[in-house]
Amino acid sequence: MRRRLTALALALGTAALPLTTTTSASARDFIEIRSDMHDKCLSSNGDNVEMQTCRQHGNQFWFWDGRKLVNAAENHCLDVRNGEINAPAQAVGDCHGNANQRWSHNPNTRELISDVNPQCLSIQNEGERRDGAGINMRNCTRANWQTWRITPV
Structure with missing residues (x-):
């Protein structure tokens, strides 16, 4: 009887392990990307x-997936269109x-810098x-229209 109870306890404990791992692995840390200039949020339309x-x-919620910034609502990545210099981001x-x-994201200058051209994410018309x-x-100048607060939501 004791062996059966021990085996049952081990089986139940082992069966519960994958559920815990799966749950924690799928959790996302959502962030907002706010402009330092006027406290508006980067949003996908x-x-x-x-x-x-x-x-x-x-x-307006994003999450990091490695070095990619993914929009939480649409599961789309922030992208520099065709990798062009002075290009729109989408x-x-x-x-x-x-x-x-x-x-x-440079924590000192608060700039979001692309790997493709190294320019900064910028709000149009300065x-x-x-x-x-x-x-x-645009070329990085540390202007407040190029600096971003990344905050958890």
């Missing part, structure tokens, strides 16, 4: 990224992880303030 008043919506349908989808203002890539 399905095809492009733009600035919008922060509203705690899924299209959220694309498929994440592939090429250089035009790899980013680094920081246009309206909702819907576009995002593009």
